[in-house]
Amino acid sequence: MNKYIILCVDDEREVLDSVLADLDGLSELFDLEAAQSVDEARDFLTESQQNQQTLALILCDHLMPGTKGVDFLIELQQQGEYKAAKKVLLTGQAGLEDTVEALNRGGLDFYIAKPWQGDELFAHTQELLTDYILDNEKDLMRYARLLDAEKIFSAIHARRQSISND
Amino acid sequence: MKLKQWFPMLICFAIPLAVLALPSHVLPLPDLTLVQHRIIAIFLLAALLWVFEPVPVFATSLLIITLEVVMLSDQGLAIFVTQPPEVNLGQLLPYQDIFASFASPIIILFMGGFALAIAASKYDLDMNLARVLLKPFGHQVKYVMLGLMLITAVFSMFMSNTATTVMMLAILGPIIACAPENDLGSKGLVLAIPIAANTGGIATPIGTPPNAIALQYLPEGAVSFAQWMMVGLPFVCVQLALAWFLLGYLYPSKNKNMELKLAGKFLHSPKAWVVYVTFAMTILMWLTTQLHGMNAYVVAIIPLAVFTLTGVITKQDLKLINWDVLWLVAGGIAMGMALDKSGLAVKLAQSLNFADMGVWLVIISLSLTCYLMANFMSNTATANLLMPIAAAVATTMSSGAAGQSELGIIPVLVIVAFSSSLGMILPVSTPPNALAYSTGFIATNDLLKTGLIIGTSGLIIMYSVMMLLV
Numbered sequence: 206m207n208k209y210i211i212l213c214v215d216d217e218r219e220v221l222d223s224v225l226a227d228l229d230g231l232s233e234l235f236d237l238e239a240a241q242s243v244d245e246a247r248d249f250l251t252e253s254q255q256n257q258q259t260l261a262l263i264l265c266d267h268l269m270p271g272t273k274g275v276d277f278l279i280e281l282q283q284q285g286e287y288k289a290a291k292k293v294l295l296t297g298q299a300g301l302e303d304t305v306e307a308l309n310r311g312g313l314d315f316y317i318a319k320p321w322q323g324d325e326l327f328a329h330t331q332e333l334l335t336d337y338i339l340d341n342e343k344d345l346m347r348y349a350r351l352l353d354a355e356k357i358f359s360a361i362h363a364r365r366q367s368i369s370n371d
Numbered sequence: 372m373k374l375k376q377w378f379p380m381l382i383c384f385a386i387p388l389a390v391l392a393l394p395s396h397v398l399p400l401p402d403l404t405l406v407q408h409r410i411i412a413i414f415l416l417a418a419l420l421w422v423f424e425p426v427p428v429f430a431t432s433l434l435i436i437t438l439e440v441v442m443l444s445d446q447g448l449a450i451f452v453t454q455p456p457e458v459n460l461g462q463l464l465p466y467q468d469i470f471a472s473f474a475s476p477i478i479i480l481f482m483g484g485f486a487l488a489i490a491a492s493k494y495d496l497d498m499n500l501a502r503v504l505l506k507p508f509g510h511q512v513k514y515v516m517l518g519l520m521l522i523t524a525v526f527s528m529f530m531s532n533t534a535t536t537v538m539m540l541a542i543l544g545p546i547i548a549c550a551p552e553n554d555l556g557s558k559g560l561v562l563a564i565p566i567a568a569n570t571g572g573i574a575t576p577i578g579t580p581p582n583a584i585a586l587q588y589l590p591e592g593a594v595s596f597a598q599w600m601m602v603g604l605p606f607v608c609v610q611l612a613l614a615w616f617l618l619g620y621l622y623p624s625k626n627k628n629m630e631l632k633l634a635g636k637f638l639h640s641p642k643a644w645v646v647y648v649t650f651a652m653t654i655l656m657w658l659t660t661q662l663h664g665m666n667a668y669v670v671a672i673i674p675l676a677v678f679t680l681t682g683v684i685t686k687q688d689l690k691l692i693n694w695d696v697l698w699l700v701a702g703g704i705a706m707g708m709a710l711d712k713s714g715l716a717v718k719l720a721q722s723l724n725f726a727d728m729g730v731w732l733v734i735i736s737l738s739l740t741c742y743l744m745a746n747f748m749s750n751t752a753t754a755n756l757l758m759p760i761a762a763a764v765a766t767t768m769s770s771g772a773a774g775q776s777e778l779g780i781i782p783v784l785v786i787v788a789f790s791s792s793l794g795m796i797l798p799v800s801t802p803p804n805a806l807a808y809s810t811g812f813i814a815t816n817d818l819l820k821t822g823l824i825i826g827t828s829g830l831i832i833m834y835s836v837m838m839l840l841v
Contacts, residue, residue, distance in 0.1 A: 233811075346540070346809040354548025362541040365534065366492050366691050 207236045209261035209337075210253055211330070214246045214277070215239075215295070216269040220319075224264060224295070227323040228330055234351055235261060235334070243272035254286070261337050262291040262330065264317075267299035275303045278311030289341055291333040293317060295326075343368075380425040387416035395458065400722055404461025407715040409442050409451075414756075417706055421752035428749050429695040432702020439469045439705055443713075464712055472704040476668035477583045478697050483671025484577040485692045487650055488530040490674070490683050494643045495635070496650065497526065497538055502633040505542075512556055512624040515631065517615055519543065520563045524571030524611055528578045529654060531693065532568040536803035539564045540810065546631055547812055556624020561812040562821055563618055565803035569795045570610045570825070573788075574603035575657075576667055580700050581754035585788035587704060588762035593781060596657040596667040602785060609832060614825050621821065645681045649674050696751070703755025707762075716763035723764075730768060734783055735834065737761050738790040742830060745794025746822075750801060754791045761787045782840075786833055793829040796822035 211231065213224045221239040228237055236258065240246035250260060263281065267274035274294060281287040292312050294304065297319035307313040314333055317326060335353040338345065339360050345368070349357040361368060391412040395403045398411065413435060420431040442451045444466035454460045472478075491497045501522050508518030519539060527535040543560060550557040572579030576586055576599050586594060637643070656663065656670045678684040710716040737757065744753040765783035794800050796819050798808035804818055 344809065346806055347811055349544055349548060350811040355545045358541050358544035358548075361537060361544070362498065365537045365541060366489060368537050 206256065206258065207234055208257075208259060209234070210236045210238055210258050211262045211264070211334075212238045212240065212246060212249065212260060213264045213295075214241075214243060214269070214274065215264075215266040216241055217266075220266070220295075223323075224326070227326050230327060231330065231334070231351055234348060242269060243274070243277045246277065250287070259341075260287055260290040261341075262293065262334055264293045264295045264330075267294060267296040267303060273303070275299065275307040275311055278307050278313060282310065282312040288312065289337070291315070291337050293330070293333065295319065295321065376425075379423045383416065383419040383423060383425060386419060387412040390415055400718055402459070403718075404459045404713070405455070406443055406461035406463060407713050407718070410709050410713055410715050413438050413442070414706065414710070417702070418756055421756065422744075422748055424748070427695070428752050429698040429702070431752075432699045432705075432755075435702040436469060436472065436705045439464070439709055440466050443709060444469055462713065464709060468708060468712070469705055472701045472708060475587070475701065475704050477587050477704065478701055480577055480583055480668050480671045481580070481697055481700065482692060483653070483674050484529065484531070486675045486678050486684060487653060488534050489688050489691050490646045490678050491530065491650060492534070492538070493683070493688065494638050494640075494646045496637075496643075496646055497530065497534075498542070499635045499637045501526065501538065501542060502635045505631060506633055510628045510630050512560075512627060512629050513619050515629055516560055516563050516618065519560065520567040520611055520615055523564050523567035524574070524607060527568040527571035528575045528607075531696070532572045532579060533802040533806065535571070536564055536568045536806050539568070540806060542631060544810070546629060547810075550626075554625060555622045556626065558813050558817055559618040559622025559624065561807055561810060562622070562817055563614070565801070565807040565818075566614050566618075566795065566821060566825060567611060568803040569792060569801050570607055570614065573610075573792045574607045575600055577657075577671075578603075579792055580696060580751040581758075581788045581791040584700065584703055584751070584754040584758050585784040588707065588758055588784055589781060592666065594785075595660045597660065599785075600658070603789075606789065606829075606832065610825060610829055613828055614821070617821060617824055642681060642683050645677065645683055649677045699749070699751050699755070703751070703758070706755060707759035710759045710763070716759055717767060719760065720763040720767040731838075733764060733768065734786060734837070737764065737783070738786050738830065738833070741787050741790040742794050742826060745791040746796050746800050746826075747794075750791045750794060753794070754788060757787055757791075758784065782837060786837065789833055790830065793826040795826060 211228060213221055215221050215224070218241065221241070225237050225239060231237070238249060240249050253260070263278070265274040265278060274296065278292050278294070281290065281292065291314045293315045294307055294313055295317045299307070304316065315329055317329065331352055335356050338348045338352060339357065342348065345357050345361050345364075349361070391409065395405060395408045398408065400407075416438075417431055417435050420426060420434070421428055441447050443464050445452065445463045446466040447463070452463065488497075504522050505515075505518045508514045523535055523539045526538070540561075543564065547557045547561060573582070576582045576596055582599065653670060653674045656665065656673070657667050660666055741753055741757050744757070761783055762780060765780040795804055798805050798815060798818060800822070807813060808815070808818065
């Protein structure tokens, strides 16, 4: 069980499977999780919180039965414990208005349009996670290998005094 | 979950409490006083807490000092201070002496070392120096590795091994991350850094806390900074050479060439120059005690004064001093002081009959015990526990049986100090190992293999030199 979670929310099982496959390279340090609806995602987040795991990144579809993706992102943004999590909209059907709403009120960090390229999705996720780790994690060393090593090692350089103090 | 966490803690306290509850005459030591009896219990508690680490090691140190002033000092709790009927209380310790461990010369020596490291990294002296020194080693992987090892070792002689490892990994990291996965050569390079940092610390009294702890138990002025280096440096060089060949053999690189990013600029602000000059002068003064008369401890406080006066080290930077290391050492000093002043150390050493065991056996068993413990727990805590015993043993040996006194106390303590730095087979053995391991480029197995070979070779070298000299 890893400290951080990447959560993917989409109502289509194939989309979830394909996203998980694209991000498999990160599974060594991040738990990759999938939810088929916002309700399922909420349950999952409550559960993971009890396990002391933290949401690092969420990839969310917009048009789903029940709560819409953008509304879910806004909901997360308003809760302290999920505010820091990187929020990605992975969708083909979010209109301009929804997208602007996600950007303004949902703390949207990135927008990926369907259909996507596996390697691009991986690279963007890697960048977002690097930023997340740099802002939220003290033990940087272990994340350098899977994320943007150059960026992480230069942060280690800058923070070397406090790191070697731990 | 809760129970699991508390269980080790419970054991660590239950055993010493049981020992404390026994009547003094049951313990297998002659004429045990009540104070000595309590010290045994405190020592046992410290040993258990340091070995199993249910609490951080520095917390244990603080607990030792607290228990000592409460249970052993002349200003302690009333029931511990009053002489009970029919039992010999023994000599209580002056409470000032116990508190003095916080400001022992060793502590000041380390504070000076930390001040140098903080100033150097604040003004990028460490990084720039490392880059400049790495350049002449070129681009061939095996010479880059040699350069990395030499520079890591030299830096860890004057900065903490941990800080050096972080810095060197930050230089090496970006290159390694680009290498293909499971490239043996990259593994070798990552391994080289903790090995060199652990080894380099041996060379100077401030390289690593166990060295300074050894000095603490030697007569004042018995071993100077330069004298320590005259023994430590050759040993470190041999060990590094060996490690270099070993890593080159076990982890051959597919690529012959590699290029580290070594661009960087020395700062030229007045404060930066204060750092450069003070750094160089301090090291110079440490090495030339016989010229100016100031010993290493006295020299150590000078950079602190210079840096705070010139604003190089600000109030914020003071927080970067490794207080946990200082406290860990202070607890050890207090423990050793109690063992020594109460006469318990000598009593212990005498009751184990060393005349029959032979000097060699005693030294080798002390050093092996130290090596083994250091592999599994903090090197400093190991030295804290073993050094007072080693000092007492060495003293009784050299004063007791006249025929065996060729070996003085100095080589014994130096060997124990070196042994504690050789323990590096696991990620938990030393902070540099833990850092290198956390990068994920190396596995426990790699540390185990190389650490075992280098540790064993270090022990063999020490023993053979000792036999040749005597």
